[in-house]
Amino acid sequence: MKHISVFFAAIAASVMTASCISVSTTEFHAIPDSKTPMTMTPALFTNVPEGLVEDLGVENGIPSSMCAFLVKKDGKNILFDSGNGGEEAQLIPTLKIIGLSPEDIDYVFLTHLHGDHIGGMVNDGKAVFTNAAVYLNKDEYDGWGDVDESDMGRAYGEKIVLFTEDDDLPCGIQAIKAYGHTPGHTMYRIGDTVLAGDIMHATALQIANPESCARFDMDQEKSAESRKSALELFRAEGLKVYGMHFPAPYYIQF
Numbered sequence: 001m002k003h004i005s006v007f008f009a010a011i012a013a014s015v016m017t018a019s020c021i022s023v024s025t026t027e028f029h030a031i032p033d034s035k036t037p038m039t040m041t042p043a044l045f046t047n048v049p050e051g052l053v054e055d056l057g058v059e060n061g062i063p064s065s066m067c068a069f070l071v072k073k074d075g076k077n078i079l080f081d082s083g084n085g086g087e088e089a090q091l092i093p094t095l096k097i098i099g100l101s102p103e104d105i106d107y108v109f110l111t112h113l114h115g116d117h118i119g120g121m122v123n124d125g126k127a128v129f130t131n132a133a134v135y136l137n138k139d140e141y142d143g144w145g146d147v148d149e150s151d152m153g154r155a156y157g158e159k160i161v162l163f164t165e166d167d168d169l170p171c172g173i174q175a176i177k178a179y180g181h182t183p184g185h186t187m188y189r190i191g192d193t194v195l196a197g198d199i200m201h202a203t204a205l206q207i208a209n210p211e212s213c214a215r216f217d218m219d220q221e222k223s224a225e226s227r228k229s230a231l232e233l234f235r236a237e238g239l240k241v242y243g244m245h246f247p248a249p250y251y252i253q254f
Contacts, residue, residue, distance in 0.1 A: 030250040031091055042059065045205060046220060047212050058205065068244070077106050078107045079107070109135045110136045111185060111186055114182065133170075137186040163175065174189040179222055187230065196241050203252065
């Protein structure tokens with residue numbers, strides 16, 4: 001694994017910056033991993049006030065999804081997470097529809113290391129995105145402890161670039177700490193748009209009550225704090241937010 005402060009020495013930084021040639025438009029493409037709409041059972045969530053599920057009308061399931069996102073910016077193809085992988089995954093077929101192959105991906109930015117976000121990184125023990133540098137928050141890497149020995153770690157090796165919140169990332173991407181769901185769960189901001197990872201798994205419930213946490217949040221107190229801070233940011237700046245578990249159309253304009 002490379003740490004970005006080493007990976008981007010002074011000359012390397014200038015080369016990497018120059019690789020993002022100036023193009024005026026940025027394209028966002030949602031890539032749902034399921035062919036059918038998804039829901040999450042309210043029983044998956046904690047700290048739900050009595051009667052709220054009924055008031056919201058989501059007793060039979062809270063609308064959700066499982067998405068990766070492809071962003072075209074500055075002449076680069078940037079993938080945010082990779083979905084579940086496997087035979088039913090829609091990532092590669094959807095890239096083909098967009099006109100891309102896995103080899104065309106320049107960067108992969110990972111929000112965190114849960115399997116439904118990195119399952120598409122490796123196929124049969126080999127890297128899927130053979131020409132991509134893979135960016136991962138160092139706190140997330142440290143928090144899991146065995147990334148080097150995972151399938152992804154072995155497949156990508158030195159192509160995995162670790163960063164901290166003080167590092168500059170390619171193409172003007174800004175990392176935003178949103179810890180709690182996992183040790184280094186990270187959102188990414190591009191201008192007035194955020195790729196929010198798992199800041200919310202069930203928007204209908206968690207916007208109404210940010211204290212509600214998915215049971216698989218590793219640190220629920222910290223997760224709730226991150227969600228409340230994120231919602232404050234989204235609203236204060238009127239951001240467009242894409243979420244890996246947001247229901248169609250997979251974004252919310254705050």
